[in-house]
Amino acid sequence: MQKLFRSYLESFGGLRKEIWLLSLITLINRAGTMVIPFLSLYLTKSRGFSLEEVGWILTFFGLGSVTGSWLGGKLTDKIGHYKTMAISLILSSILFVLLQFPASFWSICIGIYLVMTVADIFRPAVFVAINAYSKPQNRTRSITLIRLAINLGFSAGPAIGGIIIKTGGYSGLFWIDGLTCLMAGILLLKLLHPKRSKTENEDIIVNAKSAMSDKLYLVFIFAMMLFGFIFMQYFSTMPLYYSDSRGLNEFEIGLLLGINGMTIFLFEMPLIKFMESRRHTATGYVILGTLLTGLSFLVINLTDWAGVLIVGMLLATIGEMIGFPFSNSFALARSDGKKRGSYMALYSISFSISHIFGHNSGMQLIDNFGFEFTWYTMLVLALIACTLLFILKAMLKKEAV
Structure with a gap:
């Protein structure tokens, strides 16, 4: 101990x-x-x-x-x-x-x-x-x-x-x-x-490259918008699912959401230190984080077992712990020698846009098609984001040659 x-x-x-x-x-x-x-x-x-x-x-x-x-x-x-x-x-x-x-x-x-x-x-x-x-x-x-x-x-x-x-x-x-x-x-x-x-x-830096002229970075930003879009569901539509579909009360919902904060507090820093010591790229880790977040929506559609809600929350939390720090790190590294403020502004804006559209779109999907269809949609969006990040990874290798 x-x-x-x-x-x-x-x-x-x-x-x-x-x-x-x-x-x-x-x-x-x-x-x-x-x-x-x-x-x-x-x-x-x-x-x-x-x-x-x-x-x-x-x-x-x-x-x-x-x-x-x-x-x-x-x-x-x-x-x-x-x-x-x-x-x-x-x-x-x-x-x-x-x-x-x-x-x-x-x-x-x-x-x-x-x-x-x-x-x-x-x-x-x-x-x-x-x-x-x-x-x-x-x-x-x-x-x-x-x-x-x-x-x-x-x-x-x-x-x-x-x-x-x-x-x-x-x-x-x-x-x-x-x-x-x-x-x-x-x-x-x-x-x-x-x-x-x-x-x-x-x-x-006056005469430097801005984020909007960096095509590879724009691919990354669009993938982050999708990642943010699906992750936002855990703070707007998912609590409704816990209540309406799974019959949880406010106290139980609070405990589930509390797993997220407690897990981050206890394990994020050791996890990041461990992953930093490995020879993997930041984009590779962002792909992993995005995939885990997408899988969190898949698992809750697979069974009525109540414990799967904890599994889903843990998958989303681990996805968050990996995806956000390494995506941020990639954005900072990409901005080296360029207009750093414009790069980090665009990174922040990607999640602000997710806030604007994510909550309302999730609500509309649930209202028109139900929870199960909405969660599968989030999985598909996560896979699209992963595909974009794989394309980005290949483009970065070509750029480095």
Whole structure:
């Protein structure tokens, strides 16, 4: 047992202090955006909007995320990742506080759009910052540590948010969100001075190749859109399946979803350290992650045994643990010597687009064709994504010759 624990701790070794500080800032920032999981409840219960109106407001949420990712990439290429992250954190702290005041449908749509635009400027910049502060051999584990911070933040945020709503109402939620973003911004300015990064100026490359002119990278991005599209089902349509088709209650559904976060927390870093030591390409690992996620939808169609739901969740979680870090690592490696901000912006946008279309399309498929057909559709999309990644792998070999 001690050997296992020591091995677990060693998987975190060798990462630079700046990466740990960046993870702390990301943890505070993501835990602070606790209004997001309660957005639909706030809009229906506190503001009295219909479900149809909430659906449109959430569309503006996704559009803001796309705009923010694009703008974050542009800013990172022009002024560097450090200033871009600082601008995002400080401005979003103000906008989160102001978001409680709009009351009409259109004012809330505009408010949500502006908040997500400014908040998601942070995403491409933090990816570029990982590259600047980490050693090349530890790049994927550095990404994994940031992912752990994001997952812990999203796990802690809703729990803290529920207590705040119960004691101080939704207004307190907006104030806490604003203050935590401000705290993250202050920590960034105090602890992560740009002089500590030798490569800050490497973000700003004027006459370099942008992501949109890289055909191989565009193939990768389209595959990531498909991967994101199918993975999003675990947070929108899959809980409906657990309830309506399998008869699980909210507590049981919560436990199933909790397997995802707990497995990531316990095993992702050791798994990534083990896989990094093997001589396989990042694209090969992304193919594996995508395939496992697709198989998670297949297995739940094969039997009525209740335990298969756990098997499906574990397959999807392992697929996530492999697919996301190595796809991120590939995007960073592909951007070397190019307009890094544009590359990481496009990577972020691929998942923002998945958010916009994935949830609604999944709902429509279930409504028209049922769960079984929808899960087979997700498997087919995963296989298409794998095929694109195999094509990409072959093209990369030709490019290297």
